[in-house]
Amino acid sequence: MRVPSGGRLVKEVGEFPLIDMIDAVVGAPPSARLRVGIGDDAAVWRPRPGRDLVLSTDMLVQDVHFRLDWMDWQAIGHKALAANLSDLAAMGATPRLAFVSLGLVGSERDRQVTDLYRGMTALGRRFGVIVAGGDLSSSPGGVVVSVTVVGETPARRTVMTRAAARPGDIIGVTGPLGMAAAGLRVFQQQLLTIDGSPAMREAYSRPMPRVREGRLLVRSGVRAAMDLSDGLLGDLPKLCQASGVSAVIDVARVPIANAIKWNFSDWFDLGLRGGEDYELLFTAPPAVFARVCRAFRRAGLRGPWRIGEIVEAGKSGPEVKIREATGKVKPVEAGAYTHWG
Amino acid sequence: MRVPSGGRLVKEVGEFPLIDMIDAVVGAPPSARLRVGIGDDAAVWRPRPGRDLVLSTDMLVQDVHFRLDWMDWQAIGHKALAANLSDLAAMGATPRLAFVSLGLVGSERDRQVTDLYRGMTALGRRFGVIVAGGDLSSSPGGVVVSVTVVGETPARRTVMTRAAARPGDIIGVTGPLGMAAAGLRVFQQQLLTIDGSPAMREAYSRPMPRVREGRLLVRSGVRAAMDLSDGLLGDLPKLCQASGVSAVIDVARVPIANAIKWNFSDWFDLGLRGGEDYELLFTAPPAVFARVCRAFRRAGLRGPWRIGEIVEAGKSGPEVKIREATGKVKPVEAGAYTHWG
Numbered sequence: 001m002r003v004p005s006g007g008r009l010v011k012e013v014g015e016f017p018l019i020d021m022i023d024a025v026v027g028a029p030p031s032a033r034l035r036v037g038i039g040d041d042a043a044v045w046r047p048r049p050g051r052d053l054v055l056s057t058d059m060l061v062q063d064v065h066f067r068l069d070w071m072d073w074q075a076i077g078h079k080a081l082a083a084n085l086s087d088l089a090a091m092g093a094t095p096r097l098a099f100v101s102l103g104l105v106g107s108e109r110d111r112q113v114t115d116l117y118r119g120m121t122a123l124g125r126r127f128g129v130i131v132a133g134g135d136l137s138s139s140p141g142g143v144v145v146s147v148t149v150v151g152e153t154p155a156r157r158t159v160m161t162r163a164a165a166r167p168g169d170i171i172g173v174t175g176p177l178g179m180a181a182a183g184l185r186v187f188q189q190q191l192l193t194i195d196g197s198p199a200m201r202e203a204y205s206r207p208m209p210r211v212r213e214g215r216l217l218v219r220s221g222v223r224a225a226m227d228l229s230d231g232l233l234g235d236l237p238k239l240c241q242a243s244g245v246s247a248v249i250d251v252a253r254v255p256i257a258n259a260i261k262w263n264f265s266d267w268f269d270l271g272l273r274g275g276e277d278y279e280l281l282f283t284a285p286p287a288v289f290a291r292v293c294r295a296f297r298r299a300g301l302r303g304p305w306r307i308g309e310i311v312e313a314g315k316s317g318p319e320v321k322i323r324e325a326t327g328k329v330k331p332v333e334a335g336a337y338t339h340w341g
Numbered sequence: 342m343r344v345p346s347g348g349r350l351v352k353e354v355g356e357f358p359l360i361d362m363i364d365a366v367v368g369a370p371p372s373a374r375l376r377v378g379i380g381d382d383a384a385v386w387r388p389r390p391g392r393d394l395v396l397s398t399d400m401l402v403q404d405v406h407f408r409l410d411w412m413d414w415q416a417i418g419h420k421a422l423a424a425n426l427s428d429l430a431a432m433g434a435t436p437r438l439a440f441v442s443l444g445l446v447g448s449e450r451d452r453q454v455t456d457l458y459r460g461m462t463a464l465g466r467r468f469g470v471i472v473a474g475g476d477l478s479s480s481p482g483g484v485v486v487s488v489t490v491v492g493e494t495p496a497r498r499t500v501m502t503r504a505a506a507r508p509g510d511i512i513g514v515t516g517p518l519g520m521a522a523a524g525l526r527v528f529q530q531q532l533l534t535i536d537g538s539p540a541m542r543e544a545y546s547r548p549m550p551r552v553r554e555g556r557l558l559v560r561s562g563v564r565a566a567m568d569l570s571d572g573l574l575g576d577l578p579k580l581c582q583a584s585g586v587s588a589v590i591d592v593a594r595v596p597i598a599n600a601i602k603w604n605f606s607d608w609f610d611l612g613l614r615g616g617e618d619y620e621l622l623f624t625a626p627p628a629v630f631a632r633v634c635r636a637f638r639r640a641g642l643r644g645p646w647r648i649g650e651i652v653e654a655g656k657s658g659p660e661v662k663i664r665e666a667t668g669k670v671k672p673v674e675a676g677a678y679t680h681w682g
Binding site: 035043045047049050052053054055057060064065088090103132133137138140141142150159161227 | 376377382383384385386387388390391393394395396397398399400401402403404405406428429431432434438440441442443444473474475476478479480481482483485487489491492494496500502
């Protein structure tokens with residue numbers, strides 16, 4: 001019997017052959033460090049003495065985080081891992097292992113499933129990350145990808161957290177904002193021919209986690225960081241809240257691509273409230289910020305962009321304000337992306 | 342405004358207040374070992390030198406692994422963690438941390454969500470497990486609970502795997518089989534008044550992972566084990582395949598509760614093919630098996646039950662055979678529970 005080029009239906013292939021297929025794609029043989037990998041009940045990993053482990057988990061759900069008519073399966077795998085690696089990058093950790101739970105309706109094709117893992121391992125390979133285990137499940141309500149990543153960091157080094165911002169710190173971001181939100185808009189409104197559309201779609205479908213940037217930040221002495229998944233005006237208030245400080249954003253300094261400003265009249269909201277950019281937001285004293293700039297330049301990385309500063313919280317508690325080009329400072333409505341809206 | 346006793350709708354509460362509510366239930370303050378917990382991008386955990394980490398992940402999906410009209414939310418939380426801890430128990434590891442990704446439709450009540458975490462932390466407390474992080478997501482297609490657990494084991498000790506069974510080994514199980522499958526039947530056919538029904542429903546809704554048993558097994562020198570999630574005749578073939586051996590099961594020795602034999606004419610299939618018992622299946626040379634029996638007795642644990650032995654694989658490769666009470670040995674159809682059936 002000939003197999004159609006698109007592959008076979010998952011429900012016809014069955015769970016265990018599919019696991020073997022995934023194993024063949026992921027292909028991490030046992031080693032001195034990864035002592036047991038895919039195929040057994042759990043993975044066993046021997047961290048070096050003196051290393052801390054950093055773990056994070058993130059779930060992507062069909063029609064919430066991705067649509068099958070917008071993204072190919074490799075992009076779904078890429079994005080699911082990227083969102084997780086971004087969390088480790090925000091701590092300054094070096095990612096090592098990923099565990100993937102995948103819920104499938106059953107009408108998917110096996111090729112699509114292996115494509116998902118291909119997209120995942122291709123991204124993982126860039127950063128030395130191994131998919132070391134997982135679970136497959138039926139999910140009649142739609143595709144669900146849940147990833148847990150494990151990273152490590154030297155035990156002597158302080159990880160970056162949201163709670164370490166201090167008045168006088170400069171606020172920085174590692175890249176331009178709003179491109180992923182613009183990409184989502186491109187898909188939603190089928191604006192496939194507008195100027196900058198390919199880059200916008202790429203930013204939405206295949207965000208690049210700032211792993212190298214995160215490590216350089218922490219090595220340069222940065223103590224406060226988080227990744228931008230819910231938009232600057234969604235995430236910065238969380239950092240301010242956790243640190244007990246306020247923030248002033250210079251709106252003219254926020255890096256927003258011209259393609260966004262030219263194409264969308266609500267470019268301000270796309271840039272400052274748009275989610276899923278996965279750039280890093282960090283704060284540091286001026287001397288440390290200058291060190292970060294030098295480290296980025298030496299490593300051939302763009303940025304960072306200086307977008308404002310941390311100030312003492314006022315009587316009304318931690319808040320985020322906007323400084324307009326005129327110099328006028330005004331409060332801004334915190335705009336976190338929220339589910340079940 | 343008065344809050345109705347059942348709590349508020351998740352979609353009305355919003356994501357971040359819900360996270361705070363979960364945090365209040367889970368309540369793991371930072372410590373010397375759990376340096377960063379819930380509320381930041383990732384958790385940081387410092388393992389002791391000389392310890393191996395063991396990680397596993399498992400996803401539960403509404404109407405596949407649980408039904409909201411059969412199980413309360415505490416039981417869902419319990420079962421989601423139990424399925425994961427069972428994987429660590431099968432390796433002989435000591436569980437430490439759990440990470441929980443939860444997808445919600447949005448029409449759930451906040452009390453139900455916190456109940457889920459209550460059920461989870463109640464079980465976790467029995468075994469010293471902390472919920473150290475997670476993710477909340479919208480999931481229009483139904484509730485999804487994805488858990489990743491991290492355990493540890495002394496680096497000098499060999500973990501138990503599926504690949505270590507050898508001819509001459511005795512096959513053992515840590516408890517009676519088929520109760521969870523009988524519980525599922527009770528729910529499906531609404532047999533709530535039959536003899537043994539409460540124990541059957543409990544076995545299905547709140548399985549107890551055999552963490553203590555797993556540690557005693559590995560300490561006694563057992564090298565081959567797995568947990569029974571897909572039924573004896575679904576899982577034993579996987580162990581035989583991984584080890585390159587065959588198995589003979591003494592059907593009269595398999596512990597199946599009388600309540601199952603009395604109530605169900607297909608008790609054989611319930612006992613030998615029924616899934617989700619989460620008992621441990623292991624194999625060991627006779628001297629090691631005897632050591633396990635002594636260790637279990639000293640610890641006040643029931644069992645283990647001796648149900649057969651491992652033999653050389655024949656020409657047709659690894660297979661599972663049944664020895665009937667008459668002594669007649671015959672092949673048996675391997676019956677793995679499979680999704681997308």
